[in-house]
Amino acid sequence: MRLGGMEVTGEALGFDGTYLRVMTDAGEVTLDYRGADCEGPGCPDPATWVPELRLSGAARLGELILPALVEGYARSRGFLATRDASVPDEVDYVLSDGEGGPAFARFAFRLTTTEDGIADLIAREADVAMAARTLSPDELRHAGAAGLGDLSRPGRVRVLALDALVPVAGQGQALSRLSLGDLADMLSGAVADWSEIGGTPAPVRLHVASDDSGQLQGVARRLLGRQGRIGAETVPHPDVAAAGAAAAGDPGGLALLPFEAPGLGRPLTLEGRCGMTMPPRSDAIRAEDYPLATPLMLFLPERRLAEPFQDFLAWLHTTDAQLVLRRAGVLGLQAVPVPVAEQGERLAAAVASAGPEVSLSDLQSLVGFMSGRVRLTPTFRFEGGRAELDAVSRSQVVNLAQAILDGAHDGRPLWLVGFSDAVGPAADNLALALDRAEAVRRAVLQALGGSLPEGVVVNVLAFGEALPIACDDSSWGRALNRRVELWTGAE
Structure with missing residues (x-):
């Protein structure tokens, strides 16, 4: 050239x-x-070029969720989206201005796993990787070495929705609760029989689906460390439904199934070793307060995209896109209210954890704040050991800014409320929680261009370690407790 x-x-x-x-x-x-x-x-x-966006990776995204989003995007813009089944092993959509109009964009979905999607991105056989988990340090390093940039940085990650895995046992299993530590030991193979953790005697068999898309791998890495090596006896199945059915009929069966497809087995409520329970409710998953929540996301390298695809990515933050996600059966990032009346477990945990450093006066201040206000599900957390918001929280900031611009919070003040774990002096934790709340407010202001629209107020507040949602005896429990919640005045 x-x-x-x-x-x-x-x-x-x-x-x-x-x-x-x-x-x-x-x-x-x-x-x-x-x-x-x-x-x-x-x-x-x-003159004749039609831009194509090649997406490869998690079938959980490529089979239903993203095609539904492409169709929803086309409807909202007045375009026609036509499914093209002529390419083997792909789901393709062609966009045009209407019946008989020329095509102006093509979306090509290759349905594999998160791991294969990242490999295709590195090999330049895909433009976007569809992922059902965060990337490992090795994957990030290989992507950087291939010239794709740092895929963990803002702008390189788009979180579409939140899902979760729910542990399910065989129907004959007497155990109804499971600690995160015991689940980790079962996955690693350290616990080989249910009787070792107080259950009905039976060898532990982990039923896994070949179309898991990477969710189990992500949870295993979270519980077992960077390698996430599963050492339990595993029984493979062609899909999630088959894995769930087999686990339900197996006295020693264990499966980790998507929140929306728990099958016929016995769901196990997760609890910490301190006794605090963490049920898989939709509001807890949206807030990532449930420890096995898994983000569904896109990874994009540092390169320019054609204008139709830039517009599509921008549209993903709109209310229309959130409605499409809801119809597709996943939990989007839109703010959903959680009234105080539904937070009894959290308040009970706060009372139980009160002590010399969290006084009755502190709890009264907390309850006084909560009275007449409503928590919204967007919750903000930071990368481990860093002052930077994690990928899900960065997407939550963008969505909150868009909601503010759309007028969703006009006339009602917002509060960003910081909480912490209980490791270290309470006064230090309170200061850290307030610093994090201030950091989220700065991020929201930056997303809004530097200032709030007229009539919108965003306050910051902190209660430190006064409202734990998990036990502090594990790194994951402490990470759940270190958070900034979004609250608003009741309607």
Whole structure:
């Protein structure tokens, strides 16, 4: 390709309508295609070119959720979305302006797993990876080495929805509760029989689905460490329904199933070793207060996308997109109220944990604040050991900013309320919780362009360790307790 007095030779990797990406001997370069003289089979013709977005990865996203979002996007913009079944092993959609109109965009979904989607992204066989878990340090390192940038950074991750895995036992199992520590020991193989944790005697058999998409792998890594190596006896099945049915009929069966598809087995309520329970309710999953919540997300490398795909990604934060997610059977990021009347377990835990550093006066202040106000499900947490919001929280900030711009919170003040774990002096934890609440407020203001719209008030407050939602005896429990909640005045 010749551009001015410069000549570039290499493999064309992608075109966004204005810029062409080329892999040269010196690496990947992006060139302005306007006025360029290009020769070879990879040279696009802007007059006939139809941009394509190749998405590869978790079938949980590519089979139903993203196709539904593409169709919803087309409806909201007045376009026609046509499903194209001509490509084997893919789900493709073509967008046009209407019946008989020319196509102007194509979405191509390759249904595999999170791991394969990241591999396709690194191999430049995909433009976007669909993931049902966060990426491992090795995956992030390989992506960076391949020139994709840091996929953990803001702008590289788009969280679409929240899902969760629920532990399910065989119908004959007497156990109804399971601690996170015991679940971790069962997954690792350290507990090989249910009787070792007080259950009905039977060898532990983990029933797994081949179309898990990476959710189990993500939870295993969270509970077992970076490698997430499962050592339990496993029984493979073709899909989630088969795994759930087999676990239900197996006296020693254990399965971790999606929240919306728990099967016929015996659901096990999770609890910490301090006795605090964590049931898989939809509000707890939306707030990521449930420890086995799993984000459904997209990973995008540092490259330009064609205008239709930029518009689609921006549309994902709208109310219309959240309605599509609800119809698709997953929990979106929209704010859902959690009235104080439904928070009895949290208040009971606060009373039980009161002591020398959390006084009766502290609890009275907390209850006084909660009275007449409503918690909203968006909850903000930070990367472990860092002052940076995690991927889900960054998406929650964008959604909250959009809701503010849309007028969803006009006339009612908002509060960002910081909480902490109970490790260390209570006064220090209170200060840290307030710092985190201030950091979230700054992030929201930045997303709004630096200032709040007229009539919108966002206050900050902190109660430190006064309202635990998990036990502090594990790193995961402490991470759940370190949070910033969103509250508003009751209607």
